[in-house]
Structure formats: C-alpha cells, structure tokens
Amino acid sequence: MSFLNPVFSTESATYRDGKRYAWITSLVVPALLGCGPLFYWLTGSMAALWIPVLLVYTAIPLLDVILGEDLNNPPEEVVPLLEADPYYRWATYALVPVLWAAFLSNAWFVGTHELPWYGVLAMAVNSGLICGFGINLGHELGHKKSKLERNLATSVLAMGAYGHFAIDHNRGHHRHVATPEDCASSRMGENLYAFALRELPGAFRRAWRLERGRLERHERPVWSLENEIVRAGLITATASIVLTLLLGAVMIPYLLLAYFIGAFHLTMANYIEHYGLLRQKRANGLYERCEPHHSWNSNHICSNWALYHLQRHSDHHANPGRRYQSLRHFEDLPTLPNGYFGMFLVALVPTLWFRIMDPLLVTHVDGDPRRIHFDPKRRGVLCARYRLATDGESTATQADAVAA
Numbered sequence: 001m002s003f004l005n006p007v008f009s010t011e012s013a014t015y016r017d018g019k020r021y022a023w024i025t026s027l028v029v030p031a032l033l034g035c036g037p038l039f040y041w042l043t044g045s046m047a048a049l050w051i052p053v054l055l056v057y058t059a060i061p062l063l064d065v066i067l068g069e070d071l072n073n074p075p076e077e078v079v080p081l082l083e084a085d086p087y088y089r090w091a092t093y094a095l096v097p098v099l100w101a102a103f104l105s106n107a108w109f110v111g112t113h114e115l116p117w118y119g120v121l122a123m124a125v126n127s128g129l130i131c132g133f134g135i136n137l138g139h140e141l142g143h144k145k146s147k148l149e150r151n152l153a154t155s156v157l158a159m160g161a162y163g164h165f166a167i168d169h170n171r172g173h174h175r176h177v178a179t180p181e182d183c184a185s186s187r188m189g190e191n192l193y194a195f196a197l198r199e200l201p202g203a204f205r206r207a208w209r210l211e212r213g214r215l216e217r218h219e220r221p222v223w224s225l226e227n228e229i230v231r232a233g234l235i236t237a238t239a240s241i242v243l244t245l246l247l248g249a250v251m252i253p254y255l256l257l258a259y260f261i262g263a264f265h266l267t268m269a270n271y272i273e274h275y276g277l278l279r280q281k282r283a284n285g286l287y288e289r290c291e292p293h294h295s296w297n298s299n300h301i302c303s304n305w306a307l308y309h310l311q312r313h314s315d316h317h318a319n320p321g322r323r324y325q326s327l328r329h330f331e332d333l334p335t336l337p338n339g340y341f342g343m344f345l346v347a348l349v350p351t352l353w354f355r356i357m358d359p360l361l362v363t364h365v366d367g368d369p370r371r372i373h374f375d376p377k378r379r380g381v382l383c384a385r386y387r388l389a390t391d392g393e394s395t396a397t398q399a400d401a402v403a404a
Contacts, residue, residue, distance in 0.1 A: 018072075029133070032052050033106075036109070046119045050125075053122070064338055082326050164229045168204070174317065177295075295314040312329065314334075335360075
C-alpha cells in the first residue's frame with residue numbers, strides 16, 4: 001500500500017480515502033489562531049489581531065454552505081485497514097505541538113507588547129479557541145486505549161485548564177447522554193447560558209466523583225499523582241505560573257479569559273450535540289442503549305475537516321471506539337442545518353436557536369413529547385406552542401403542527 005496514494009483492499013471491497021489529506025485542515029485552522037501577531041505586523045493595525053477568529057467564524061460556516069455535505073462512508077470491510085493506517089494517528093499527534101506552539105507564542109506576544117485592553121481581549125479569544133481545539137483533540141485521543149494517545153490527550157487538555165474532561169466525558173457523559181442524569185445534555189427550551197451554568201460546574205463535580213471513586217476502589221490516595229485530574233492540574237498550574245513569572249501580571253487575566261473561552265466552546269458543542277433528544281427508560285429502570293438518533297449530526301464538509309469528524313457525533317456516541325476517519329453517516333438522523341461553527345453563532349442568540357431548532361426537533365421525534373428531553377420549566381409552554389400530545393394522547397398527527 002502506498003503511503004502517498006493508498007488503496008485499501010480486501011477480498012470484497014476496494015477503497016481510496018478521498019479525505020485522506022483533507023485532515024491537514026485540522027492542523028491548519030488551529031495554527032491560524034496563532035497568526036494574530038503576524039497579521040498585526042503586516043498591517044500595523046491592532047484590529048488585525050481579530051482576523052484569525054473572524055476567519056474561523058465566517059469562512060468555515062460559509063464554506064460549509066458552499067461545499068455542502070459529505071454523505072460517503074468507507075466500506076465496513078476496509079475499516080480495520082483504515083484504522084490501522086498510522087497516517088491518521090500521526091495527523092492527530094502532529095496537532096499537539098501545533099497547539100502548544102500557537103498557545104505559547106500568543107502568550108509571548110501579549111506579555112512582550114504594550115497592548116490596549118481590546119488587543120489583549122482579541123489575543124485571549126484566539127487563545128481560547130486554541131484551547132477549544134485542544135479539547136477537541138483531547139476528545140479524539142482520550143477515547144483511545146494506547147498510553148501515548150491518552151498522555152497526549154492529557155497534555156492538550158491541561159493546556160486549556162480542562163484536564164477533567166476525559167474522565168467526565170468517557171465515564172460520565174457517554175453513560176448518561178440524552179437522559180436527565182447528564183449535565184452535558186441540553187434540554188428543549190433551555191438556552192445556552194442556562195445550560196452553561198448547569199454543565200460547567202456539573203462536569204467537574206462528576207469527573208472528580210468518578211476519579212475519587214476509582215481510586216478508592218483500588219485503595220489508592222485521592223490526592224496523588226495517580227489522580228488524572230491532579231496530574232493535568234499540575235501541568236496547567238506549572239504552565240500558568242511560569243508564563244506569569246516570565247511575562248508579567250497581564251498573564252493572569254489573559255490566561256483566565258482564554259481558559260474560560262476554551263471551556264465555553266466545549267459547552268457550546270455539548271449544547272448543540274444532544275439538544276432535546278431523549279433516550280427511553282425501560283421497565284427495568286435502565287435506559288435504552290445510545291443509538292445514532294440520540295445525537296445531532298452534521299456532515300458539513302469544511303467544519304468536519306477542521307474537527308476530525310467530531311460532527312459525525314451520532315456514530316461516535318453509538319460506537320465510541322471508532323476512529324475519526326471511519327465514522328459514518330446514517331440516514332434519518334437528527335441533522336444540524338450547518339456545521340458546528342455556524343451553529344455556535346446561532347446558539348449564542350437563544351431566540352434564533354429556538355426558532356430554528358425546536359421545529360427540527362419536533363419533526364424528528366414525529367411530534368411525540370415522550371421522546372423529547374424538556375426543560376421542566378418550559379414543557380407546558382412548548383407542548384402548547386407545538387400542539388404536542390399530552391401523555392396518553394395519540395401522537396400520530398402531531399408532526400403536522402410544526403408546519404402550521
């Protein structure tokens with residue numbers, strides 16, 4: 001098999017991955033966020049520091065509209081070969097130094113230049129997005145079993161002060177997703193900001209509880225380097241202290257803001273990924289298995305290239321062990337009308353989000369309120385607005401109300 005132009009072949013299938021080199025986008029976009037100083041030096045304008053984040057939030061959503069969606073899947077017969085190809089792993093490993101270099105160079109620029117507050121703000125937003133891309137990479141690597149990949153995940157998660165993510169996501173969110181027990185699953189009628197107040201502290205508390213329980217079961221000390229949250233926290237603290245000592249007190253507000261923006265990008269992703277979707281509880285008190293229709297999916301091309309297929313979230317939750325290059329599209333899934341970056345902008349305006357997403361949700365569940373994860377305070381209002389059947393009533397014709 002040629003490394004540059006591979007053909008994956010089995011007795012029953014032959015496949016060439018047309019997206020093989022598109023994954024370089026997942027390195028280029030985060031690297032762009034470290035180029036704010038370059039744009040400043042080229043133009044002499046402080047406003048140029050905003051160019052990287054503006055490109056991410058304008059060019060990518062527009063390209064998603066222009067390029068459309070990719071509905072292609074690799075044949076299942078070649079998936080083992082596809083996942084064994086080291087190229088795809090190295091495409092993720094390479095992002096680790098890119099993220100750290102962009103993050104540290106941004107900090108150096110802030111600490112060595114007299115910037116007005118809005119210049120510091122622009123750089124903090126750029127660095128916050130870098131942290132967000134770090135969480136995305138930590139998500140991909142943190143699901144893997146190899147020690148190298150898990151350690152690299154810890155490194156990039158610690159960069160953004162979000163070292164508890166892998167524990168909460170893998171052992172908490174994946175278990176309870178699309179149920180009322182999950183702080184990282186948003187409810188119909190719940191706006192992004194209310195969700196953030198529930199999700200941000202809830203994710204840390206759950207991660208700490210899970211890690212403490214693991215250590216106690218093995219009779220190991222909680223406050224030790226065996227605690228994954230403590231290990232990541234020490235990396236975060238060391239990097240933050242060293243940067244502050246080297247570059248001055250401006251690092252304190254700058255880093256705190258960057259860390260928050262990175263965490264908030266994860267919150268936005270969690271918000272849009274499972275909005276209003278609900279797994280059913282069985283007679284034995286257990287929830288049904290998580291299936292692809294319990295996550296909002298997006299096949300938009302450009303944003304998927306930039307995020308290692310994160311947006312094929314439906315297959316990821318149903319099959320969390322699959323690597324990004326083999327995640328699949330399925331028919332009849334709840335589907336976002338744009339990629340994540342476009343939908344983040346929509347979510348920031350709750351009335352716009354509700355206007356777009358609530359009808360899509362009601363249509364997807366065929367107007368059955370039993371399949372909707374409601375904000376309890378908004379259930380009655382939403383059922384009345386969309387003429388949803390109350391418990392015990394027929395739901396057969398309720399989807400027609402969406403178009404009314």
